[in-house]
Amino acid sequence: MEPEGRRQAYESLKEAGIDAVVVIGGDGTLTGARVFCDEYYDIPFVGIPGTIDNDIYGTDYTIGYDTALNTVVEAVDKIRDTAGSHNRLFFIEVMGRDAGFIALKSGIACGAEAILIPEVQDQVRNLKDYLEKGFKRKKSSNIIIVAEGDESGGAFAIAESVKEDFLNYDVRVSVLGHIQRGGTPSAYDRVSASKLGYAAVEALMDDQKSVMVGFHNSELDLVPFRKVIKLKKKVDPEEMQMVEILSV
Numbered sequence: 001m002e003p004e005g006r007r008q009a010y011e012s013l014k015e016a017g018i019d020a021v022v023v024i025g026g027d028g029t030l031t032g033a034r035v036f037c038d039e040y041y042d043i044p045f046v047g048i049p050g051t052i053d054n055d056i057y058g059t060d061y062t063i064g065y066d067t068a069l070n071t072v073v074e075a076v077d078k079i080r081d082t083a084g085s086h087n088r089l090f091f092i093e094v095m096g097r098d099a100g101f102i103a104l105k106s107g108i109a110c111g112a113e114a115i116l117i118p119e120v121q122d123q124v125r126n127l128k129d130y131l132e133k134g135f136k137r138k139k140s141s142n143i144i145i146v147a148e149g150d151e152s153g154g155a156f157a158i159a160e161s162v163k164e165d166f167l168n169y170d171v172r173v174s175v176l177g178h179i180q181r182g183g184t185p186s187a188y189d190r191v192s193a194s195k196l197g198y199a200a201v202e203a204l205m206d207d208q209k210s211v212m213v214g215f216h217n218s219e220l221d222l223v224p225f226r227k228v229i230k231l232k233k234k235v236d237p238e239e240m241q242m243v244e245i246l247s248v
Helices: 003-015 027-039 065-085 101-110 123-136 155-165 177-181 187-205 225-230 237-246
Strands: 021-025 045-049 088-094 114-116 142-147 170-175 211-216 219-224
Touching: 003 027, 021 027, 021 187, 027 045, 027 225, 045 187, 045 225, 065 088, 065 101, 065 142, 065 177, 065 187, 088 101, 088 155, 101 114, 101 142, 101 237, 114 123, 114 237, 123 155, 142 155, 155 170, 187 211, 187 219, 211 225, 219 225
Parallel strands: 021 045, 045 211, 088 142, 088 170, 114 142
Antiparallel strands: 211 219
């Protein structure tokens, strides 16, 4: 939002008698809230992390993430039935342009043979080595989860590269797309959203401003907007190692 737009928003809030705002969203929403707070500090803002990507620094969990994971797992389970029956190598692309949290967690839940995410480099070369070993063991099918922001250009680009080296596999691509953003919210999402909403109101009543409520080690916590925006949340390297071990 441009400065003039923020000024108009501020005037509208004052005219409506609104003396505090709770915003729900991802990086863009929280960045905008922080800028607004810096300019118009007499209206306190508290943020709630809401994005299926789960990539917001300062919270272990964001609203929408669990529902998206359940959607992906259900879809991958159905695709695996087909892959196992027809000797197919499936590349399944999930959302995550800049972060691989959906790909990583859904891949673990589904027992994917490999997971490709933006945070890890040179994965395609390692993938081909893994597929070669699997082929020698007469492994009949594979499920590869690819985050849309993978360094190699997404599932289609990787699939084309793999086709050239593995002619015996029937290589297929499935892009789950926006079905990950819809659906009935999971019970976990609903409870988490209720807790975060409660904590946001409590924070405002305690005269907090320019902060985000989040989960840290299952406990509710407050994190300054400036920290949320400045720092980047990282994937768990132990979970990546887990994938390598479980896929053998």
